[in-house]
Amino acid sequence: MGRASPFRRRARRALGNPVLARNVLRATDTSLAHRREVVAERPDWEDLRERAAALRRHTLARLDRYLREFAENARARGVQVHAARDARAAARLVSELARRKGATRILKAKSMATEEIELNAALARRGFRPLETDLGEYIVQLAGERPSHLTAPALHRSAEEIRDLFLREGVIREGTALPRDRRALARRLSLSARETLRSRLLEADLGVTGANFLVAETGTVVLVENEGNIRFTTTTPPVVVAVAGIDKVIPRLADLGILLPLLTRSATGQRAAAGVSLLSGGPGERHVVLLDNGRTRMLADPEDREILACIRCGACLNTCPVYRSVGGHAYGWIYPGPIGALLAPLLRGRGEDWELPFASTLCGACAEICPVKIPLHEHLLRLRARAARAGRRGIGERIGFRAFRFLAGREDRFRLAARLARRMEGPLLRLGLLAAWTAAREAPRMARPAFHEMRGDHGPAAS
Amino acid sequence: MRIALFVPCHVDLLRPGAARAAARVLRRLGHEVRVPEGQTCCGQPALNAGYFRDFACLARRLLDLLDRDEPDAVVAPSGSCVAALRVTGPRHLGLSHPLLDRLYEFSEFLTRVLGVTDVGARFPGTVTWHDGCHALRGLRIREGPRRLLRAVRGLTLVEMEEPDECCGFGGTFAVKMPEVSAALGERKARAVAASGAAYVSATEPSCLVQIEGVLRRRGSAVRAVHLAEILASGEGGDGG
Missing domain, CATH: 3.40.50 (Rossmann fold)
Incomplete structure (x- = not known):
């Protein structure tokens, strides 16, 4: 097989794990089914999408203005607003805050931004171990993993695996009678986690959250949740800090009327989330860290900018045939699936991230489901071209396509090459040199005669 | 014309x-x-x-x-x-x-x-339709081929689960990411088999290459046929 690329290696590992494959498929199927139901209830769904897309476009085109407005209004309500140029600066701001407050008990709400800046690792280096209060995040934290989905971090884990993890970590005492039925077991596990978490939610020194939206006109941090943990995280600690990408800003509170229904219906198939917190200032000390980390660079390019419209619902993951087969960890960063395959190269930009736009069949299911109408598959193709132009695909491939263009540029050359390929097909197959195709599939055989070699009524010569 | x-x-x-x-x-x-x-x-x-x-x-x-x-x-x-x-x-x-x-x-x-649905074809058998992604999402072709198939004499159209999920071919993807491509093909082949159809058809030859490749490896008797081959069969021809 030679040395496979990083994505391919990780994908292969995922495909070799039947439990993971089943979990991912089952969980994404469930989300999609719920989504279908609640989307069908809204005859104005397409209209909502259109309005949300226009709203996001409008906002991103004037992001500096809305960011300033947000910061001013948040400050007017006593919030300390910080700007972080990159992941390291953001992580330093938060861990510095934790140190200054002597925060030994830190609560964390589910947040992709804090995953992006690897906050837990930064805190750990200073001797802090925050408590993940979201059930899914709590599970991946116990397992020493990272989330594999934007809205369902532990989606790749089965109830049985979580049971074993909880037993090993003492969340459930050894010998406890547990239901066999999967649903009953899942319920029982979340109750156990809740019991363990609850006592620790009541006393804390620092709360860390992300943000679903930042409202410019009111300086409000908007947080959407289903478990009540965010309420605790933002109320029990005297100090609360929200880490949010600068792309999270929306102009007005009323815009939530468009974005919230789209978000919850697309993400989990819920008409509304169990809880929405609108945090405008607060009783205690409030901080907001505005994270750039590559976003300004994306804003500067009118096409890349379109990708920042994403509201992190995760629907494109659920519908992506590749994500559904390999799960989130195969993508190698915290943003997986089609949106991750765009954000990883554009925000993080490591060499291996530039492989991700190629980890797609370009089927377009992602663009079809996206609540803010990002043409994700078109952007994937665009980034492929960018990777090719930058020479990231290797000189061999570039020469290969140039040679192909040369051959296909004239009929006689192309026919000759095709005849040669047909002659070589048998030997290549026998030597196993077409294994990339034949390892799991029978090879198609080249036709004898090909269409252009046919004569008679229905061949090319007939008219 | x-x-x-x-x-x-x-x-x-x-x-x-x-x-x-x-x-x-x-x-x-x-x-x-x-x-x-x-x-x-x-x-x-x-x-x-x-x-x-x-x-x-x-x-x-x-x-x-x-x-x-x-x-x-x-x-x-x-x-x-x-x-x-x-x-x-x-x-x-x-x-x-x-x-x-x-x-x-x-x-x-x-x-x-042309506004045609009945082209006068006869094709005895049960057929299931695969929506190729580019035809479906690029050209918005969904109902047309199904109408054409329903008008074929002797043909029964049965839907597979998720006929619009990608077969995993994806051009260069098929050989650059062969394991993932094959996993998608497997899922498609399972859906085809579960439909009970004797034939799977599409308007995209490359999807048919992928689906047929997986079906044959699984030893399935289901045949992959292009829509045109079905529509050409009948009294006047041999089915291409």
Whole structure:
């Protein structure tokens, strides 16, 4: 097989794990089914999408203005607003805050931004171990993993695996009678986690959250949740800090009327989330860290900018045939699936991230489901071209396509090459040199005669 | 109508029956079908891999050649090649050509341009339909082929689970990420098998190559046939 690329290696590992494959498929199927139901209830769904897309476009085109407005209004309500140029600066701001407050008990709400800046690792280096209060995040934290989905971090884990993890970590005492039925077991596990978490939610020194939206006109941090943990995280600690990408800003509170229904219906198939917190200032000390980390660079390019419209619902993951087969960890960063395959190269930009736009069949299911109408598959193709132009695909491939263009540029050359390929097909197959195709599939055989070699009524010569 | 048949290279070399069948159906409907000489590849593989200039070069060459006799329409038995030229090319690299307004995938030409649903075919058997992604999402072809199939005598159309989920071919993806591609193909093959159909059909030859490859490896008796091959079969022909 030679040395496979990083994505391919990780994908292969995922495909070799039947439990993971089943979990991912089952969980994404469930989300999609719920989504279908609640989307069908809204005859104005397409209209909502259109309005949300226009709203996001409008906002991103004037992001500096809305960011300033947000910061001013948040400050007017006593919030300390910080700007972080990159992941390291953001992580330093938060861990510095934790140190200054002597925060030994830190609560964390589910947040992709804090995953992006690897906050837990930064805190750990200073001797802090925050408590993940979201059930899914709590599970991946116990397992020493990272989330594999934007809205369902532990989606790749089965109830049985979580049971074993909880037993090993003492969340459930050894010998406890547990239901066999999967649903009953899942319920029982979340109750156990809740019991363990609850006592620790009541006393804390620092709360860390992300943000679903930042409202410019009111300086409000908007947080959407289903478990009540965010309420605790933002109320029990005297100090609360929200880490949010600068792309999270929306102009007005009323815009939530468009974005919230789209978000919850697309993400989990819920008409509304169990809880929405609108945090405008607060009783205690409030901080907001505005994270750039590559976003300004994306804003500067009118096409890349379109990708920042994403509201992190995760629907494109659920519908992506590749994500559904390999799960989130195969993508190698915290943003997986089609949106991750765009954000990883554009925000993080490591060499291996530039492989991700190629980890797609370009089927377009992602663009079809996206609540803010990002043409994700078109952007994937665009980034492929960018990777090719930058020479990231290797000189061999570039020469290969140039040679192909040369051959296909004239009929006689192309026919000759095709005849040669047909002659070589048998030997290549026998030597196993077409294994990339034949390892799991029978090879198609080249036709004898090909269409252009046919004569008679229905061949090319007939008219 | 004077129709030029666009025979994509993978149809020419792997599934010539689909081109022959498409020509036969169109001629049977009373149209003049020509196959412009000199056709090679539309460049879609280069487009798919991100080599836009190589694609544009081949695409323009082919479009000029297809338009040489100024036919009323150009028809291809492949959704992905048509989508590459008519949808993706214009959107991504400003490809433009006077022919693009007259370029059609085979089933959309029948249903949308000619307004035909019954082409007089007979094909005894149970068939399940796979929506190729480019035809479906690029060209918005969903109901047309199903209407054409339902009108075929002796044919029973059964839907598989998620007929619109990708088969996993994806152009260069099929060989660059073979394990993932095969996993998607497996899922598609399972859906095909579970439908109980004896045939799986599509308007995209490359999907058929993928689905057939997996079905044959699984030892399945289900056959993959191009839509045109079904529509060409019946009293007047041998099915291509």
